[in-house]
Amino acid sequence: MRKLHVISIQKAYLDIVVNQLVEIFGDEIELSAITLQELTMDVIAEQDIVILSKEILKGITRPFIPESCPIIIAKREVNIAATKDLYKLLNGQQILVINDTMEHAVETARSLKSIYFEHDYIAYDPMNLMPSNINWIVTPGEKELVPREFENVIDIAPRTLDFKTVLETAKFVKSEMGQISLMNRFYKSQLALAEKWNDENELQYKKVLVQQADKRSKVEDRKEKYNSLAVETMRSIIDKIEEHGFLEESLAILAVYKEAKGDFESFGRAKVKLKLRDAGITFSDQQLRLRLEILQEIGLVNARQGRGGTKLSDKGETFLKQHNEVASNEF
Structure with a gap:
């Protein structure tokens, strides 16, 4: 059976394209x-169809592709199904578009302008300062490139194959679908990818929440553990x-370390x-x-390698507090 091969450098983009084509x-x-x-000489057969994610791949992949195989260069487009948050914005917004490269940011900005023409778009150039008059930042699945300090961020999911690429693919596949059916399936593919992206982001968000809750729980458990030390423990430390x-x-x-901990x-x-010298101790x-080695051995301080410094542990803080409250000869 004739195959349709999709070749890409990045696995993530490859998965998006293949899921869309399916x-x-x-x-x-x-x-x-x-x-x-993964490309080898025996993967692509005569008459198979090849889609390359970028035109620059033509030269390097040519020895692996038989002459009889048609080659399609994929073009990308904004996934309209993932842009409903943009649709809700008031007209006249100043929008900064951030993508993995300046070229892709420009392409994305142009696509958005052709759809949501009510707004102004600036493609972010990482070589320049961040513009100051921005209302929103929009990124196609590259949220990790957006500084955390910005709250008005819309992730419109990674871009997908554009309809022209789908039409060209349909021609070589010799699809029996009419153009309306093909367009309907194209929209269905965008919706499926948008939903998949939202589900993955929601799952990741839940994982982060669970990790944060687990971290807080461990901190609280540690604080509770050393909320007070038994008399025997105090005596043993002393x-x-x-x-x-x-x-x-x-x-x-x-x-001294208690002072540092209070000042973070x-x-x-x-x-x-x-x-210590200020306190008269040299x-x-x-x-x-x-002395620090002994205190660390007992668990009253936590020493770090390099420039991390040493910090007062929860146990050390509790010991110091209780010792200051009661004279040592009472333990």
């Missing part, structure tokens, strides 16, 4: 999805510190030494390092 020609021809890396003979110094160190900072040893680097 919706349109799924009952008329067998489809094959091939990334450029004994371990006193084995090395520097309880008061350790309390001073913990107090992490202090390196140099800054801790300065803070350490060498080696002395401070030794």
